[in-house]
């Protein structure tokens with residue numbers, strides 16, 4: 001597991017006393033969206049190899065820049081192309097990179113489907129559901145644990161997509177359904193966790209054995225006999241196609257978490273108070289899960305909250321179909337990158353320290369979890 005911290009652009013200079021925290025990478029206010037994305041890019045190659053599910057999540061207090069980091073500063077269509085590209089966040093950039101990688105593979109070797117969910121007040125909503133007239137609506141769904149121990153959202157809508165613009169059009173359409181409300185800290189605060197999932201399926205693995213090997217060599221893959229590389233360096237060798245006739249599926253989950261919030265500062269009351277309580281409880285459940293993984297406790301409380309249950313596979317479970325490569329770790333892997341968004345102002349020092357504490361906990365997760373559980377987490 002790896003985490004990066006991002007300081008939101010500050011209006012005026014403000015000191016911080018967070019020097020005792022060690023991070024994998026810290027981005028300052030001057031760092032562009034492109035620079036931030038350079039941390040993400042190497043993760044994406046693993047998706048096509050079928051070795052890993054990848055999850056990138058933004059965590060931080062309300063108003064600290066999670067949506068800006070994940071989505072960018074405006075929705076598609078609001079500005080000129082060039083401006084749009086430079087200010088795009090991780091979701092559009094990762095989607096574009098994924099389709100670029102797919103374009104280097106043999107034609108029609110991979111298909112992609114998108115699903116978009118929000119977790120609001122500890123309930124999961126499918127934002128791609130449609131009513132009888134075909135209009136997009138938000139529909140409540142259940143999360144279940146399958147017999148193989150993985151989590152699954154029942155009746156979730158998946159839309160096939162073949163380009164970045166298609167994905168972004170879908171996202172911009174459904175973002176209007178996401179719960180937002182103004183608080184004293186942030187005038188357009190997201191009140192839910194947003195989860196965009198791109199599911200990548202191999203279409204015809206048996207027909208691809210030769211082409212895949214050539215593409216692998218082109219992309220500089222390691223020989224099949226070498227050990228699986230670090231999750232943030234280069235792709236895992238993928239002899240899966242030539243060994244297995246079974247298509248594989250991997251998931252890229254892009255998560256914009258709702259912000260942690262101090263009720264006194266955000267000045268909410270009534271229904272909004274309930275929202276804050278649900279947000280804070282789910283974030284604390286996420287922290288508990290990381291704590292349990294870090295301490296290698298036999299029980300990890302994934303089911304204490306819908307968001308942890310939903311992200312169970314991404315945080316610590318195996319791929320549904322373990323990688324058959326002799327060089328991959330048994331049971332497959334999940335790769336999780338946590339982007340910590342931190343305010344530079346002294347006023348929010350308590351919240352900033354709390355966010356950095358979350359990152360520290362994420363880093364404490366051990367490299368190898370007990371084999372009995374059959375999963376592995378990578379720590380850098």
Ligand SMILES: Nc1ncnc2c1ncn2[C@@H]1O[C@H](COP(=O)(O)OP(=O)(O)OP(=O)(O)O)[C@@H](O)[C@H]1O
Nearest residue numbers: 008009062063064065066067068186189190258259
């Ligand atoms: N790195 C940055 N550079 C410039 N502007 C930024 C940056 N980060 C955030 N902002 C701006 O700060 C404001 C709050 O950011 P954003 O909406 O991303 O916060 P958030 O963490 O998602 O908040 P919430 O959890 O309440 O939804 C937005 O107007 C956004 O454009």
